[in-house]
Amino acid sequence: MSLQIGQTILAARRAKGLTQEALAGMIGVTAAAVSKWETASSYPDITLLPPLARALGLTTDELLAFQTAPTAEELRILSDRLRCIFDEQGFDAGCTAADDLLREYPTCGSLKLTVGSLYYHYIASALNNAADATQTAEDISIRCLSLFEQGEQQCTETGEKLMAKSLRINMLTMLGRYEEAEALIDSLPQKLIVDPEQLRLGLHLAQDRLEEAAQLAHRALLTHLGETSTALMSLTTVSRRCGDFAAAHLYVQTYRALDALFGTDSSNGLLLEIMLAQDEHDNARTLDLFEQYIEAQLSRTLNYCDNPYFSDVQTQVPSANELNEMRQLTLRAIEEDERYDPIRQEPRFQAALNRLKTAISSGR
Template identity: 30%
Template sequence: MKINQIIREKRKELSLTQEQIAELLGVSTPAVNKWEKGSTYPDITLLPALARLLKIDLNTLLSFNEDLTDIEIENFVNELDEIVQEQNYMSAFQMAIDKIHEYPTCDKLLYSATLYLDGALFLYSVPEPEQYRETFETFYKRLSVNEIPEIRDTAISMLISYARNRGEYSKAEELINMLPFSTIDREEQLAILYHKQKKYEDAEKIWEHRVLKGVTDIQTALINMLEIALLEKCNDNAEFFADMYKTITRQFCFPEWMRYNAHLLLAIDKKNKDECLSILKKMLPAMKKEWNVQDCQLYRNAKDSESTLFSSRLADTLCDELATKEEYAFVRDCIEFRELMAEMRS
């Protein structure tokens, strides 16, 4: 903690108001308010009296030698690893506890040392690990309210894991649902929890949704990468991305018409009339076909969708654009195209 935090917390612990502090020290209330906000600091001549008033020593008030640097913490964790390997886990654990007691307000030290020691339990197959995890859980609870998102989120994630592994599923779910929007994936945590609880259908629904979303994300990425390749005139890359798009779409049981998307973009960019017509003859009729997501084992628990209706409407829109937009003019001057459009309209 910084000096402003110490003044504020110690004042509150003693049930004193800012006005009382100001009166006892012979300063103004706004001055005390500024100290606690960190915008100004007490005059050096006031520090001994302020320390006595807050019932702490000057070293504590000034946060003397409070925090270790990031490099010092990194070196200390490396030292812990050497102790584990050269001596034993218990020696490293005790060494960490002593250092944490020496720097009780250094949360970065607490975070790094705890994460290392917790991971080392598994890495080095430490016997009777639960005797250490009780201490680690206490540390994670403290870190779960830290102001640094990385520290806070990791600590909460570890508390979820502890509760889940003990079978405390209600506690785990409570922690998951308390999570803010952060780097921790709430959906994933719930899926793992449901799996542990043998709520297999609930877990499977989440994973199925992840597959659907994941493939959609990959498709979007590949299309964007293809378009960039075309703009950069990297035709080999564009062909590769189009082939990958088609493979991913087919392998993950997405509607047939989708697998032609990327190659249609390539054919349009090249203004290759024959290739465009070949793709459209397969793609447009496929867009009118019914597709039930539950027919694929990957998505058997998925909810009913309106994807068939959507793709049929999309086919109509595409036909309109093919018939009117200038960029597709190169493909319109042939009988095959007109016949295909007439077939789709009927």
């Protein structure tokens, strides 16, 4: 972290109409020393900070540009900068940059939530380059959990505290620490009977604030679609484990119908159907679905900017590098999954897998 004190001294000195010699004389140093400070060749001695601040009409905090935490806008800019580093330079470089910021703002809970979320978002990059993917995933999850715990303690806004707790629950569940996760769930406040956003939507409609009403409605639609898809996925898993394949087929088909209706990513629904076909030992069906799944992976963009339902509420579009990291993780999962063994030597399986490998190697 570099101090910007030289720029502050230069701007404040000029604002007060002082020459370097005049400022130097006020605090008992040479004009050359002031020049070095302003060009960042050196920093003032710590004992000179109070008289220097008084001479320039600043507080020492202003002189040092001290902040306990970045503003919301600064945090957004920092997050975007970190995303670029993770995306373009890799996971290790992103971690180094994130750690520098955490040292700069050690008590900023919002930053810790941001960094922990980025670590998890880019976990595919770390796993693709790991000698032991299982251990790496556990190490990153533990790191994220620590950041979310600190974030919850340091955040002041109720919404952020709840978000931190939710993230902690997800991490604990992934780590198999189920009792701790359940205790945290029990500590969450009861869900409000009325959603304030739905009330706000009605208000905006009554006020004819149509653009704001449309954005709230789109956001609600995206939220509820996600919740519905998660519930259908869970019901499919329960039905498969219970051997109730008729129910599992119903849930999978409903899941896929929602993807088709709203124009969202089809690969997860296809993967659910592949697992169901594997449970039923239907190799022909598994092979057909596998080819469709690979094609869905290759055409996947997760960009809904032209989607009439979600174009105005998508906050982040994955980059080409992110999509390629996801494909690499998919390839690793396929190669390590013994459930594909019955069709692994099929020419169609190999051809589909080679299309995925080619796309990965070309970075498309």
